[in-house]
Amino acid sequence: MSESEQPTASFPSDRRRFATTRWSLVLAAGRESSAESEAALATLCETYWYPLYAYVRRQGYDSAEAQDLTQGFFARLLEKKYVQQVQRERGRFRSFLLASLKHYIINEWDRSRAAKRGGGRKHLRVDFKAGESRYRLEPAGVETPESVFEKQWALALLEQVQEALRDEFRDAGKEDHFDRLSVYLTGETRSASYRELAAELGTTEGAVKVAVHRLRKRFRSRLREEIAQTVSSEADIDDEIRALFDALRS
Amino acid sequence: MSESRRCPQCGAELPSGGPDSPCPACLIKLGLQSWADRAGGGPAEDVAATEGIPGRFQPPDAEELDGHFPQLEILELLGVGGMGAVYKARQPGLDRLVALKILPPEVGRDPAFAERFAREARAMARLSHPNIVAIHDSGQASEFYYFVMEFVEGVNLRQTFDTGGLPPQEVLAVVPQICDALQYAHNEGIVHRDIKPENVLLDKRGRVKIADFGLAKLLGKAPAEFTLTGTGQVMGTLHYMAPEQMERPQQVDHRADIYSLGVVFYEMLTGELPIGRFAPPSKKVQVDVRLDEVVLRALEKDPEQRYQKVSEVKTDVESVGRGRERKKPPPAATLPPLHFRMPFVFLAVMFYAVVFSTIEALGLSPVLAWILVVLFLVVPSAMIAMRLRDTKLGSYAKLCAIAFVAMAVCWPLYSGLAAFRADPQPTLDWLYRTTGVTPGRHDVAIVRGLFTVGAALLLLFFFYGWWVIGGRLQARWRGKRSSQEEEGVKLSSGISTPARRKP
Numbered sequence: 001m002s003e004s005e006q007p008t009a010s011f012p013s014d015r016r017r018f019a020t021t022r023w024s025l026v027l028a029a030g031r032e033s034s035a036e037s038e039a040a041l042a043t044l045c046e047t048y049w050y051p052l053y054a055y056v057r058r059q060g061y062d063s064a065e066a067q068d069l070t071q072g073f074f075a076r077l078l079e080k081k082y083v084q085q086v087q088r089e090r091g092r093f094r095s096f097l098l099a100s101l102k103h104y105i106i107n108e109w110d111r112s113r114a115a116k117r118g119g120g121r122k123h124l125r126v127d128f129k130a131g132e133s134r135y136r137l138e139p140a141g142v143e144t145p146e147s148v149f150e151k152q153w154a155l156a157l158l159e160q161v162q163e164a165l166r167d168e169f170r171d172a173g174k175e176d177h178f179d180r181l182s183v184y185l186t187g188e189t190r191s192a193s194y195r196e197l198a199a200e201l202g203t204t205e206g207a208v209k210v211a212v213h214r215l216r217k218r219f220r221s222r223l224r225e226e227i228a229q230t231v232s233s234e235a236d237i238d239d240e241i242r243a244l245f246d247a248l249r250s
Numbered sequence: 251m252s253e254s255r256r257c258p259q260c261g262a263e264l265p266s267g268g269p270d271s272p273c274p275a276c277l278i279k280l281g282l283q284s285w286a287d288r289a290g291g292g293p294a295e296d297v298a299a300t301e302g303i304p305g306r307f308q309p310p311d312a313e314e315l316d317g318h319f320p321q322l323e324i325l326e327l328l329g330v331g332g333m334g335a336v337y338k339a340r341q342p343g344l345d346r347l348v349a350l351k352i353l354p355p356e357v358g359r360d361p362a363f364a365e366r367f368a369r370e371a372r373a374m375a376r377l378s379h380p381n382i383v384a385i386h387d388s389g390q391a392s393e394f395y396y397f398v399m400e401f402v403e404g405v406n407l408r409q410t411f412d413t414g415g416l417p418p419q420e421v422l423a424v425v426p427q428i429c430d431a432l433q434y435a436h437n438e439g440i441v442h443r444d445i446k447p448e449n450v451l452l453d454k455r456g457r458v459k460i461a462d463f464g465l466a467k468l469l470g471k472a473p474a475e476f477t478l479t480g481t482g483q484v485m486g487t488l489h490y491m492a493p494e495q496m497e498r499p500q501q502v503d504h505r506a507d508i509y510s511l512g513v514v515f516y517e518m519l520t521g522e523l524p525i526g527r528f529a530p531p532s533k534k535v536q537v538d539v540r541l542d543e544v545v546l547r548a549l550e551k552d553p554e555q556r557y558q559k560v561s562e563v564k565t566d567v568e569s570v571g572r573g574r575e576r577k578k579p580p581p582a583a584t585l586p587p588l589h590f591r592m593p594f595v596f597l598a599v600m601f602y603a604v605v606f607s608t609i610e611a612l613g614l615s616p617v618l619a620w621i622l623v624v625l626f627l628v629v630p631s632a633m634i635a636m637r638l639r640d641t642k643l644g645s646y647a648k649l650c651a652i653a654f655v656a657m658a659v660c661w662p663l664y665s666g667l668a669a670f671r672a673d674p675q676p677t678l679d680w681l682y683r684t685t686g687v688t689p690g691r692h693d694v695a696i697v698r699g700l701f702t703v704g705a706a707l708l709l710l711f712f713f714y715g716w717w718v719i720g721g722r723l724q725a726r727w728r729g730k731r732s733s734q735e736e737e738g739v740k741l742s743s744g745i746s747t748p749a750r751r752k753p
Contacts, residue, residue, distance in 0.1 A: 155265070158274055186259075186276035210317030216280060217311075223281040241281045248275035249262040 022229045023093045038078070044093055044230065045074050046125060047160055051152035052101055053131050054138075058145035059105075067128045073104045074126075092240065093230035094153055098146070143250070150247035157244065161222045168218070177201075177211070184212045185219055309335035309352070318391045322350060322398070333465055338401065347401040348386060352394040367395055370468040373440055381431035383451065383461040402459045407447035407514065411521065418537045420456075421518045422571045427458035428511060429564035436504040436560060440464055443502065445510035446490040447517065489513060489523050493551050505553040508560055512548030524549055540570045591649060598653035602627060606661065620662055628654040652720075660712065667708075671701050 022040035049070065056066040077100060143151070162182065169178035180197060194212075198205045227237050257264055257273035264273055309315075309330050315337060316324040323340040330336075334353040341348055357363055371388040374397075378384065387398040407424075410416055416424065428450060435442060442449075444466035451459040488496070492509035495502045516524045519541070520534040530542035544566045550556040557563050605627065609619035631651040638644030670677050674697045682689055690696075 154278055155274055158277055183272065186272040186280065204320070206317040206320050209313060213311060213313040213317075216313075219277075220280050223278070227281065238282060241278055245260075245275055245278045248278060249260055 021232070024232045026093075041078060045077065045097075048094070048097065048153060048156055048230075049074070049126050050131050050134070050156055051149045052097065053128070054135055054152045055098070055101070055145045055149040056105075057135050058143070058148045063132050067132075069105065069109055070126075070128075072109055073101055076104060076108065092232075092236060094150075094240070098149055147247060147250060150244065151250075154244035154248050157223075157226055161219065161226050164222055164226070165215075165219060178215075181208075181212055181215050185216060312337055315350075315352070315394075318394065319350070319396075322348070324350065333462060339398075347403075349383075349399045349401045351397045351399060353396070355393045357395060358390075358393060363395075364390075366468060370464050371397070373438075374464050376438055377435055377440065377463060379431055379434045381427045381458050381460060382435065382463060383459045399461075400459070402451045402453050402461075404451055404453040404459075407450040407452070407518065410452070411447060411517065415521050416518060418519060418535065421515075422567060423456070424450075424452070424458055424518070425511075425515055425567050426564045428460065428514075429560045429567070431458065431460045432504075432507050432511065432560040433564070435463060436507070441467075441502065441504050442507050442510075443467055443495070444490075445507050445514060447514055450514065489525065492553070494553055503553070504560075505556050505558065508548050508557050508563065509550075509553075511560070511563065512545055515548065516545050519545070538570050541567070544570065594646065594649055595653045598650045599657055602654055602657040603661075606657075616662070616665065620658065623654075624658050628658050656716070663708075667701065667705055671698060671705075674698060674701070 022044050025037045025040040026044070052073070053066055053070050056069050057063070061069060165182075166175060166178050169175050180201070184193075194205050194208050198208045201208070223241075224237055227240050231237060231240055256262065257276060260273060260275045260279070262273055262275035265271070309327060312324045312326050316322075319339070321341070321343075323342055325338045325340060328336045328338050328349070334351050337350045337352075339348050339350045340346070367388075367390075371385070375385045375388070383402060384400040385397055386400070389396060428445075432442065432445075440463060442460070442463050444462060445460075449460060449462050451461055453459060490510045490513045492502070492506035495506045495509075513524060516522075516528070516531060519531040519537055522528070522534070524545075531537050531545055532539045532542050544563060547555075548557055548563060602623065606619055606623050609622055610616060614622070628651065631647050631654055634647035635644055635651045638647065674694055678689070678693060678697060681687070
């Protein structure tokens, strides 16, 4: 079971942290799910449904089929049907999800019963219409469905992190600061812009630099937290980041 | 379908968001641990940095620090240790690179620290020497005590060890520079107390720069503190400490630096630390045997047995480096060899005598003869001696001049005295006239007796004077006042050798 998943983190606090990440909860629960593990799984699926949808669409299914397929898959997932896949995927939610989906498509999904919806099935709160329009907007490239999946996963993750940060700033009453500063999250410092921004906000350039730096630190730690929700050990976080970086670069 | 733009940094396709929205790939990369460490984007190693206890002091990132120092542009973190963190920075106004060192915040908890800091900073600022890292500024910014120092682009000695060490010739070029810096500091009353390879920097031109003067004293690093967290780096610092520094840290003086220098010297030559029963350097690497003595003396456990001044170390190292015996004097540029001198002086004396007698024989009065001799012998030889001071001719001329002057003084004196001895009467008459003393019957006898005694004394005095002055002159010509030389002078001063040399 999850005993084979030994976290490589050496600090006790990490062990504790990973014990409560969603994926770890799910893994720990196994077949006997608790309310927490079910809720955890549901949250994970709600966050990362779009990459799956994009994958399915890229496979060639049209909008209606993709929607049905995705919904069906999640229903099965939440019925705890695929948790035994976990052993093979070595503790990463992302790979687990894709593998389970592939399994579902091959073995279970029946096109002919596409019309079946509702009725006792657990539904996720998913906005398929928005998803479809988003998919349409993406430039059609030569990517494989898998790379589409990974790329969209990374983008979903980043969105998640930015939303979380925005909420933090909003709670502090500084939402507009977030919008202005988040532009500087990456890349070289553009000193001229710092000066302008400082003038606009009525503060010093030094203060702006400090604020940007703090935002970066917060972003980083939030990012790692979110990734931690989908892996089960500290070492996996860096691996995951590199994998997603490669996916975004291609 | 819009055209995709590419991120200039990672080459990823940019989403069709706003023109300013950050590249997602770069955003994701923010999450990596290693990026956060290299806060400014440059490598954290390969620039001179002091080492110390890792993990005990978490320094702020370059960008965060930048806000605290409005007058500086903080570029990157260079290194961190128990003594603080060092950053590379730029002074925009002067457009020059500097090193910014901040101390761990916990030092500020001691209320007396501020005063100690100000005092030590002033002492450090007094040190102005090409081989010492200069302090430009110091103070306190928010919770950080800081120093702004000269930025040294190069490596420290520890890094040279890691890459195989320096060849012996270069070691012998580095050590004297360390000695210069230390001697200068000791003259200013400042002891470094923490000389170790990490604190000795070498810039791109091979010039030595010593860093962290006085920091050990400022931060009050007692030996006990070093025994915490036994990482190899921390324990290593103990090896450079003089024994008295570990036993009685309050009574440490400048000789502790000499011991540390000895350890570093040994390590530079052999690549190992002098622990326990260690072999002398010449047995481990191909270096001059005479260096053993220098290194071992610097490593003496008892400070009294050690070198007492760093400059002595430098002198000894340099003389070994030049392949010369330490006690051998430099070649005498001016003086002819000892065994030439006496016969030459004798010849000069004879020459004078001959010339003088010849002139007299020609019918001129002694006075005139004397004037001629002075004009044509004494003055020219003296002038040649003065002008051609540093040449062989000049040195011979010096001897001539001395001989001639002596003759010019003594011969008339002697003649006069001889005349007086032969016939004291005219002189006595003159005396009677001037002093009004009545003549007595035994006056002549008395005078003759006095004369004899006086002449003898004069003669003795003359020879003694020749001995002393000649010796002093020779010593000055040689540039050294060793007793060995004086003995030589004694031999040549005229007491024994003329008897030998005369035919």
